[in-house]
Amino acid sequence: MNLSRRQALAGAAAFAAAPLFAAKTARAAAPLADKQAPSFYRYNVGDAQVNAISDGANTFPLPDTLVLNAKKDEVNAALEKAFMPKDKMTIHFAPLVINTGGKLVVIDTGNGPGAFAASKGKVGQFATNMAAAGIDPKAVDMVVISHFHGDHVNGLLAADGSLAFPNAEVLVPAAEWKYWMDDGEMSKAASERMKGLFVSNRKVFVDGLKKKVTPYEWGKDVVPGLLAVESVGHTPGHTSYVLSSGSDKLFIQSDVTNHPSLFVTNPGWHLMFDQDPAQAETTRRKVYDMLVADRMRVQGFHYPFPANGFVEKDGNGYRLVPAPWSPAI
Amino acid sequence: MNLSRRQALAGAAAFAAAPLFAAKTARAAAPLADKQAPSFYRYNVGDAQVNAISDGANTFPLPDTLVLNAKKDEVNAALEKAFMPKDKMTIHFAPLVINTGGKLVVIDTGNGPGAFAASKGKVGQFATNMAAAGIDPKAVDMVVISHFHGDHVNGLLAADGSLAFPNAEVLVPAAEWKYWMDDGEMSKAASERMKGLFVSNRKVFVDGLKKKVTPYEWGKDVVPGLLAVESVGHTPGHTSYVLSSGSDKLFIQSDVTNHPSLFVTNPGWHLMFDQDPAQAETTRRKVYDMLVADRMRVQGFHYPFPANGFVEKDGNGYRLVPAPWSPAI
Numbered sequence: 001m002n003l004s005r006r007q008a009l010a011g012a013a014a015f016a017a018a019p020l021f022a023a024k025t026a027r028a029a030a031p032l033a034d035k036q037a038p039s040f041y042r043y044n045v046g047d048a049q050v051n052a053i054s055d056g057a058n059t060f061p062l063p064d065t066l067v068l069n070a071k072k073d074e075v076n077a078a079l080e081k082a083f084m085p086k087d088k089m090t091i092h093f094a095p096l097v098i099n100t101g102g103k104l105v106v107i108d109t110g111n112g113p114g115a116f117a118a119s120k121g122k123v124g125q126f127a128t129n130m131a132a133a134g135i136d137p138k139a140v141d142m143v144v145i146s147h148f149h150g151d152h153v154n155g156l157l158a159a160d161g162s163l164a165f166p167n168a169e170v171l172v173p174a175a176e177w178k179y180w181m182d183d184g185e186m187s188k189a190a191s192e193r194m195k196g197l198f199v200s201n202r203k204v205f206v207d208g209l210k211k212k213v214t215p216y217e218w219g220k221d222v223v224p225g226l227l228a229v230e231s232v233g234h235t236p237g238h239t240s241y242v243l244s245s246g247s248d249k250l251f252i253q254s255d256v257t258n259h260p261s262l263f264v265t266n267p268g269w270h271l272m273f274d275q276d277p278a279q280a281e282t283t284r285r286k287v288y289d290m291l292v293a294d295r296m297r298v299q300g301f302h303y304p305f306p307a308n309g310f311v312e313k314d315g316n317g318y319r320l321v322p323a324p325w326s327p328a329i
Numbered sequence: 330m331n332l333s334r335r336q337a338l339a340g341a342a343a344f345a346a347a348p349l350f351a352a353k354t355a356r357a358a359a360p361l362a363d364k365q366a367p368s369f370y371r372y373n374v375g376d377a378q379v380n381a382i383s384d385g386a387n388t389f390p391l392p393d394t395l396v397l398n399a400k401k402d403e404v405n406a407a408l409e410k411a412f413m414p415k416d417k418m419t420i421h422f423a424p425l426v427i428n429t430g431g432k433l434v435v436i437d438t439g440n441g442p443g444a445f446a447a448s449k450g451k452v453g454q455f456a457t458n459m460a461a462a463g464i465d466p467k468a469v470d471m472v473v474i475s476h477f478h479g480d481h482v483n484g485l486l487a488a489d490g491s492l493a494f495p496n497a498e499v500l501v502p503a504a505e506w507k508y509w510m511d512d513g514e515m516s517k518a519a520s521e522r523m524k525g526l527f528v529s530n531r532k533v534f535v536d537g538l539k540k541k542v543t544p545y546e547w548g549k550d551v552v553p554g555l556l557a558v559e560s561v562g563h564t565p566g567h568t569s570y571v572l573s574s575g576s577d578k579l580f581i582q583s584d585v586t587n588h589p590s591l592f593v594t595n596p597g598w599h600l601m602f603d604q605d606p607a608q609a610e611t612t613r614r615k616v617y618d619m620l621v622a623d624r625m626r627v628q629g630f631h632y633p634f635p636a637n638g639f640v641e642k643d644g645n646g647y648r649l650v651p652a653p654w655s656p657a658i
Contacts, residue, residue, distance in 0.1 A: 030433045030468050032378045037369050037462065039656040042362055049361045054656040083624065083639040083650055092653065104359045122657050129656075133366065139359050295412065304653035310412035321412055322651055324421065324633035327368040327383040327458075328451050 038132030039125070041306035042329055045297075046245020048100050048225060049329075053130050054305040055093035055110030055155070056123035062087050067262070068270040068277055075262065082261035091258065093151055094307035095126050096299065097133070098243065103141040103223050106165060107241065107252060108301060109155025117159075126155050127164070140165040144222050145172045146254035146301070147235040148180045148201045149273070157208045171222055172205075174215035176237025181205070194275075231256055231287060233280030234273070240287065250308075251298045256280075256287045258302045260320040264288070267317050288318045297323065367461030368454065370635035371658055374626075375574020377429050377554060378658075382459050383634040384422035384439030384484070385452035391416050396591070397599040397606055404591065411590035420587065422480055423636035424455050425628065426462070427572065432470040432552050435494060436570065436581060437630060438484030446488075455484050456493070469494040473551050474501045475583035475630070476564040477509045477530045478602070486537045500551055501534075503544035505566025510534070523604075560585055560616060562609030563602070569616065579637075580627045585609075585616045587631045589649040593617070596646050617647045626652060 039054035066089055067075050076086045084090070096107040109126060116124025130137065143165050145153055158164045179185055186198040205211060216222050218230040218239065231240040234255045241252040257263035258271050267284045270277035291298050291311040299308040300320075309322040368383035395418055396404050405415045413419070425436040438455060445453025459466065472494050474482055487493045508514055515527040534540060545551050547559040547568065560569040563584045570581040586592035587600050596613045599606035620627050620640040628637040629649075638651040 029431050030428055030464075032373075032428055032430070033371055033380075033463065034658060036371060036656055036658050037367060039654065040366050042365060044361075051362075054654075056656045057653075081641075083626075083652070090653070092656075099359055099361055101361070102358050125656055134362065135359075297412075305656060306654070312410075323412070324386075324419070325368065325383075325635070327365055327385045327421075327454055327634060329363060329365050 038129055039305050040129050040133040041325065042133075043308075043323075043326065044248075044329065045243050045250045046248035048098060048243060048245045050243070050250065050299065050308075051097040051099070051130075051133055051135065052094050052299065052306040052308060053097060053133060053135075054125055054307075055095055055129075055151070056116075056119070056121070056125040057090050057092045057304075058119065058123050059088055059090040062089050063272065065272050067266075068272055070266070070269050078262050078265065082265075084261060089259075092302055092304045092307065093123060093126075094299070094301055094303065094305055095152075095155070096252065097130065097135050097140070098226070100223055100225050101245075104135070104139055105223050105226065106140050106143045106168065108146055108152040108254070109143060109164065111151045112154030112157060112164075113159035115150075115154065123151075124155070137165050138167055140168045142223055143168045143170045144216075144226070144241075145170065145176070146240070147173065147238040148176050148205075149197065149235065149255070150200055152254075152301070153201065153204050156204055161208060163209070170209060170213045171216050172213045173228070173237035173239045174217055175232070176235060176239070177205075177213065177215045179236040231283050233276050233278075233283045234271075235275050238283075249294075249296055251287075251291060251296045253287060253298055253300045255301055256284050257300065260300065260303055264311065264320045265314065265317045292318065367458055368634050369458050369462040370654065371462075372637075372652075372655065373577075373658065374572050374579045375577035377427060377572060377574045379572070379579065379628065379637075380426040380428070380459075380462055380464065381423050381628065381635040381637060382426060382462060382464075383454055383636075384424055384458075384480070385445075385448070385450070385454040386419050386421045386633075387448065387452050388417055388419045391418050392601065394601050396595075397601055399595070399598050407591050407594060411594075413590060418588075421631055421633045421636065422452060422455075423628075423630055423632065423634055424481075424484070425581065426459065426464050426469070427555070429552055429554050430574075433464075433468055434552050434555065435469050435472040435497065437475055437481040437583070438472060438493065440480045441483030441486060441493075442488035444479075444483065452480075453484070456487075466494050467496055469497045471552060472497045472499045473545075473555070473570075474499065474505070475569070476502065476567040477505050477534075478526065478564065478584070479529055481583075481630070482530065482533050485533055490537060492538070499538060499542045500545050501542045502557070502566035502568045503546055504561070505564060505568070506534075506542065506544045508565040560612045562605050562607075562612045563600075564604050567612075578623075578625055580616075580620060580625050582616060582627055582629050584630055585613050586629065589629065589632055593640065593649045594643065594646045621647065 041052045079086055095110045098105045111124045180201045189195045189198055216228055218228050222228050225244050227242040229240045232238050240254050243250040274280035292313055309320045311318050370381045393401055408415055424439050427434045440452045509530045518524045518527055545557055547557050551557050554573050556571040558569045561567050569583050572579040603609035621642055638649045640647050
């Protein structure tokens with residue numbers, strides 16, 4: 001090879017003569033995309049397959065009392081430390097579809113079609129993202145509900161009020177069912193929010209589902225391999241799960257914490273949506289100490305999508321270490 | 330309402346009578362999915378739009394010398410701390426497509442179709458994930474290359490050896506071009522890996538592209554809004570970028586670090602693929618100190634998808650805080 005000739009070719013002068021293809025044709029600038037990627041993600045737990053499916057995320061001005069026992073300034077400081085904008089809160093929602101190998105099981109159903117319409121698609125995305133994942137709601141065998149808040153149960157019904165999962169058995173925590181269907185408890189509801197929850201739960205479960213639900217007890221498998229675990233505080237019947245297959249395990253925490261940057265970091269913080277905040281904190285510390293000790297993977301309904309990772313101790317609190325995304329199964 | 334009747338209905342006996350839809354029809358169990366979600370993700374930086382597009386991930390037995398100045402036991406301890414399997418290494422790849430509003434710009438091109446075939450689709454996914462994102466390679470105006478390693482340049486060519494981005498100008502760091510096209514440097518290559526890189530780079534740029542490239546200099550915009558920043562050490566012409574639009578900025582680090590759990594955490598660790606490890610460390614510390622001071626969002630080619638976040642100090646090293654996934658744009 002002729003070294004000097006090669007070196008000359010490598011000089012800048014040679015490139016000035018290289019055709020600049022982009023300049024050759026006048027093409028219109030490509031428009032910015034207005035749609036996010038479909039937000040679903042799959043991973044295996046032993047022989048079972050977990051589909052984390054986003055229901056979207058909701059951003060709103062930071063309420064003064066988001067954290068009952070911390071000042072707004074402290075919450076803003078935590079948001080800033082986590083590189084999130086101040087004076088705003090974003091809540092993420094991640095229902096699951098689990099294929100146990102035998103059964104196709106939905107855990108929690110998202111905010112539902114009413115919220116989808118009202119938010120112009122920002123939340124209530126579970127149905128569209130499930131469709132993108134190629135999962136047919138008619139193929140779902142069971143819907144397991146962790147607790148009776150709107151972001152978990154409103155997706156049980158389609159926009160026309162019919163069953164969103166027409167062939168599925170709907171399983172509910174026995175304690176949760178007892179509480180929300182109890183007229184005595186309803187009459188004791190003090191806040192507008194609690195009154196509204198009783199009303200909307202009856203719309204979903206009485207008017208919509210005609211009470212066709214199967215209550216389940218803690219400490220037993222809801223579906224083979226999916227153990228229901230008592231984790232009360234957020235609501236009186238709030239339930240978490242352990243999915244097991246072979247030696248592989250996943251803890252499905254439901255709402256033991258909301259956003260990890262605030263509530264995994266500060267387990268002593270009392271979220272305004274925790275019905276019994278002290279009990280919720282006790283549960284939270286117990287669950288997170290277990291996750292640290294067992295190094296168990298955890299899936300969280302309110303973690304940012306794909307909403308799973310591992311937990312390590314961090315000072316007086318904990319830190320969620322998101323599991324790396326695998327671009328193949 | 331009749332309280333006692335309602336309470337009775339809420340009892341377990343009532344539910345035993347509820348139809349269990351799943352049991353009614355014998356349906357085949359849904360098969361486990363064998364495909365991951367398409368791995369692309371979009372976010373805006375001012376008026377520009379960044380598409381992080383996975384090229385896949387490659388898992389291989391942990392080499393004894395992955396980190397030149399740390400023992401294998403120390404690397405295994407770091408993997409374990411990060412909840413990653415011991416004795417294995419996974420390298421992730423995330424090329425970008427940036428729509429500046431005026432131009433559609435690819436930054437780095439992934440492992441290419443040869444690697445896709447050889448790995449049975451585990452790497453070389455850039456083309457398929459770009460297609461899933463609805464981006465036409467023919468619409469790409471410019472391909473900007475950060476440095477001349479195979480996982481960044483091999484995707485410049487399609488499987489048949491033709492140009493993967495037929496209408497794009499290909500922009501390369503002037504220093505990188507000079508180095509890899511220099512026969513003197515080629516003759517000095519000591520290791521099989523370095524010799525192989527010279528050969529493969531000439532296949533891509535001489536045989537494939539017929540040297541139709543435009544070299545660019547550091548400290549100038551490659552495309553309006555995309556500043557080329559010198560960040561050598563990994564290779565002699567290794568380049569990072571700052572994307573700016575309005576007051577919004579993104580640092581595109583290229584290969585200043587490989588996997589954040591090892592090399593952001595331990596900036597003093599020398600990766601076996603860093604050509605000048607001491608210089609690479611100097612660059613790394615400078616870049617990460619800047620990212621901490623400026624709280625600038627950073628996109629990393631070898632971060633797990635979607636491969637972006639923010640950096641905080643952590644003891645003697647740093648920690649990547651992944652940006653939360655937004656299910657809408």
